[in-house]
Amino acid sequence: VIAIDIDPKKIELARNNAEVYGVSDRIEFIIGDYYALVPTLKADVVFLSPPWGGPSYSKKKTFSIDDIMPIYGGGKYLYELTRQITKNIAFFLPRNIEDKQVCLILSVN
Structure with a gap:
């Protein structure tokens, strides 16, 4: 681990x-920095638990995957980057994330 x-x-x-x-x-x-380390990592499974932007995320009706670490390109980019390591990814997301955004990421890959 x-x-x-x-x-x-x-x-x-x-x-x-x-x-x-x-x-x-x-x-x-x-x-x-995970983003800098990705090219050097080898793993069977990756568990991602990125920051969601603080407690205010729960006040939104829906949470956008683009709000995850936007300075680094958002949650979609984080997922795509992690696919360089493995296809086995567990992505810990807030419960108010839009289902269609998650499905869109998964359907692309």
Whole structure:
């Protein structure tokens, strides 16, 4: 298992959780930019849990996949980039995401 986050505090929290559950020896923790690391990664499965933009996401009737990390091209780009690593992707999304957007991404690939 490889855990990647650009925020050192989040890696510290993940490492602590892994120690609590006795699995820290099975996880490689990397502080880094996922977008920059993608070309170097090999994995059977990727679990994506990108930031949704803070608590305000839940106040919207529908959440657009384009609102996920828009500075990096949005959630669609994140998904397409991750397909360079594997076709087996679990994408943790808010419950108010538009179903048709998810279907559109999946149908393209």
